[in-house]
Amino acid sequence: MSLSIRNQIPGTVVSVTRGEVMATVGVSLDSGQEITAAVTREAVEDLGLAEGSAVRALVKSTEVALATGPVEGVSIRNQIPGTVTDIATGGAMAGVKVSVPGGGELTAAITKDAVADLGLAPGSSVVALIKSSEVALAAV
Amino acid sequence: MSLSIRNQIPGTVVSVTRGEVMATVGVSLDSGQEITAAVTREAVEDLGLAEGSAVRALVKSTEVALATGPVEGVSIRNQIPGTVTDIATGGAMAGVKVSVPGGGELTAAITKDAVADLGLAPGSSVVALIKSSEVALAAV
Amino acid sequence: MSLSIRNQIPGTVVSVTRGEVMATVGVSLDSGQEITAAVTREAVEDLGLAEGSAVRALVKSTEVALATGPVEGVSIRNQIPGTVTDIATGGAMAGVKVSVPGGGELTAAITKDAVADLGLAPGSSVVALIKSSEVALAAV
Numbered sequence: 001m002s003l004s005i006r007n008q009i010p011g012t013v014v015s016v017t018r019g020e021v022m023a024t025v026g027v028s029l030d031s032g033q034e035i036t037a038a039v040t041r042e043a044v045e046d047l048g049l050a051e052g053s054a055v056r057a058l059v060k061s062t063e064v065a066l067a068t069g070p071v072e073g074v075s076i077r078n079q080i081p082g083t084v085t086d087i088a089t090g091g092a093m094a095g096v097k098v099s100v101p102g103g104g105e106l107t108a109a110i111t112k113d114a115v116a117d118l119g120l121a122p123g124s125s126v127v128a129l130i131k132s133s134e135v136a137l138a139a140v
Numbered sequence: 141m142s143l144s145i146r147n148q149i150p151g152t153v154v155s156v157t158r159g160e161v162m163a164t165v166g167v168s169l170d171s172g173q174e175i176t177a178a179v180t181r182e183a184v185e186d187l188g189l190a191e192g193s194a195v196r197a198l199v200k201s202t203e204v205a206l207a208t209g210p211v212e213g214v215s216i217r218n219q220i221p222g223t224v225t226d227i228a229t230g231g232a233m234a235g236v237k238v239s240v241p242g243g244g245e246l247t248a249a250i251t252k253d254a255v256a257d258l259g260l261a262p263g264s265s266v267v268a269l270i271k272s273s274e275v276a277l278a279a280v
Numbered sequence: 281m282s283l284s285i286r287n288q289i290p291g292t293v294v295s296v297t298r299g300e301v302m303a304t305v306g307v308s309l310d311s312g313q314e315i316t317a318a319v320t321r322e323a324v325e326d327l328g329l330a331e332g333s334a335v336r337a338l339v340k341s342t343e344v345a346l347a348t349g350p351v352e353g354v355s356i357r358n359q360i361p362g363t364v365t366d367i368a369t370g371g372a373m374a375g376v377k378v379s380v381p382g383g384g385e386l387t388a389a390i391t392k393d394a395v396a397d398l399g400l401a402p403g404s405s406v407v408a409l410i411k412s413s414e415v416a417l418a419a420v
Contacts, residue, residue, distance in 0.1 A: 001141060003198070004183035004277040019371025020230030022249065024391055038373065038391055040201055040235055040249060043144035058143070061180050062273045062413045066355040073348035074409070075394035090160030091299025093318065095180055109162065109180060111304050111318060111412055114355035129354070132391055133202045133342045137144040159300030164320055178302065178320060202342040202389075206284040213419035214338070215323035231370025233389060251341050251375050251389060252368075254284035269283070272320055273413045 006107040007059040010140070011035070013049055025049060025137060027057055031102030036077040037135035047139045056138045063134035064108035066096060067127045068118055078130040082106060084122055087115060096120060098128055146247040147199040148278070151175070153189050165189060165277060167197055171242030176217040177275035187279040196278040203274035204248035206236060207267045208258055218270040222246060224262055227255060236260060238268055286387035287339040290420070291315070293329055305329060305417060307337055311382030316357040317415035327419045336418045343414035344388035346376060346406045348398055358410040362386060364402055367395060376400060378408055 014034065015026035023041045028034050035057060049055070070079060082098035085105070094115045098106040106128050120126065154174065155166035163181045168174050175197060189195070210219060222238040225245070234255045238246045246268050260266070294314065295306035303321045308314050315337060329335070350359060362378040365385070374395045378386045386408050400406065 001196075002187050002279040004177070004179040004187060004189075005198075006180055006183060017372050019233070019373060021228050021233045021235040022230065022370070022372040024372045024393065036391065036393070037144070038202070039144040040146060040247065041372075042235065042247070043146060047142050047144060049144075056141075058145075060274075060276055062178070063411070065411055067351070068353035071347070071351055071354065073398060074351065075346040075388070075390040075398060076409070077391060077394060088161050090162065090302070092297050092302040092304045092321075093159070093161045093299060095161040095182070107180065107182070108355070109413070110355040111316065111357060113304065113316070114357060118353060118355060129356070131343070131345055133389070134200075136200055139142040157301050159302060162299070162301050164301045164322070176320065176322075203340070205340055208282045211283065211418070213327060215317070215319040215327060215417040216338070217320060217323060230373070232368045232373045232375040232392075233370060248284070249342070250284040251286055251387060253375065253387070254286060258282045258284060269285075271414075271416055273318070 005058045006061040009057045011055060011057060013051055013053040013055055016044060016049055027055060031100060033080055036132040037137050038132040039137060054140050056140055058136040058138055059130055059134055061107040061109040063130060064106060065129040066108050066110060067129055070127050076129045077132040080128040082126060084120055084124040084126055086122060098126055145198045146201040149197045151195060151197060153191055153193040153195055156184055156189055167195060171240060173220055176272040177277050178272040179277060194280050196280055198276040198278055199270050199274055201247040201249040203270060204246060205269040206248050206250060207269055210267055216269045217272040220268040222266060224260055224264040224266055226262060227260060238266055285338045286341040289337045291335060291337060293331055293333040293335055296324060296329055307335060311380060313360055316412040317417050318412040319417060334420045336420055338416040338418055339410055339414060341387040341389040343410060344386060345409040346388050346390060347409055350407050356409045357412040360408040362406060364400055364404040364406055366402060378406055
């Protein structure tokens with residue numbers, strides 16, 4: 001199965017917190033970074049997710065925001081630093097490629113206005129911001 | 141690969157419109173309904189999507205909104221009618237199962253306040269609303 | 281017709297920028313704030329959106345992040361300041377109500393961990409962050 005989802009980041013489950021309906025899953029990425037996914041509790045049961053499970057974190061590029069540096073005091077759980085490698089600009093949107101230390105690449109689809117306002121160009125240091133409810137998990 | 145993504149709806153690509161960065165893909169669901177996915181143009185190329193491609197439309201349950209009837213004059217491209225079959229309520233969120241004509245089931249994760257305000261219960265007629273940028277595609 | 285979408289903010293279209301497949305729509309909210317929605321170009325045509333169109337911006341609560349103050353250098357186009365009025369906490373997620381100057385209320389569904397880390401409580405000043413691709417529009 002090939003997915004249109006551009007961002008597929010390998011890691012290992014380090015924690016599972018179950019609510020009645022939703023669950024938050026902590027994932028230690030192979031790059032060392034830790035991220036959080038908010039998925040349904042049912043998905044956690046179906047996939048048998050537990051500490052030690054090998055997963056891939058899946059994030060649609062339209063769900064990735066970019067900041068020019070780390071952001072403090074924000075509810076967004078996931079902040080992944082990297083460097084812009086390429087920008088493709090359309091009439092309304094732009095696709096920004098970000099290389100992540102430890103290997104791997106993220107794609108962010110943001111407005112072309114945001115690219116201009118942030119002055120993004122290849123070489124720019126950025127932090128990718130991803131809300132935990134936008135992170136899906138694949139068991140591998 | 142098992143996915144945490146609750147909603148995986150089989151269909152066939154009926155149109156692909158390419159922009160510089162993004163592309164919209166029309167998918168005719170096996171249930172007869174047509175939906176639109178907004179994905180990166182790169183994903184369309186990588187998956188080789190074209191008219192006739194068999195795909196599954198993937199939608200995280202947190203991306204599914206519910207209305208008590210069809211909604212006119214809204215930018216949200218995808219409206220799938222169905223009937224509520226089950227509701228699980230937590231402290232903040234609720235998981236609502238919706239059976240769809242022609243078979244299949246959708247899961248929506250909405251606030252428990254929304255369930256109360258809409259008076260949702262098993263048997264309620266609803267329309268699932270899904271923004272096209274929240275639909276990912278899997279080639280099958 | 282009732283929608284589960286918690287956040288429905290009235291405003292007027294002030295700009296439309298068309299790409300090949302996507303479009304960005306600037307909306308001046310009745311509260312004076314300006315926000316941006318990224319929707320399909322097709323939706324813009326179908327709704328006949330143009331400068332002066334009366335709309336409601338629709339945002340699912342799972343798409344609203346919160347910060348403890350304004351965030352600079354971020355691609356997220358929409359930042360709406362307000363004050364926390366209520367927090368409902370579940371096992372994994374929390375629903376946070378935010379009153380907005382000029383009237384109106386926003387709901388954000390964020391992780392309960394984020395509520396704890398940010399020290400949110402009724403009375404806290406916050407800024408709601410909403411990526412433009414998460415904003416849908418309804419013509420009114």
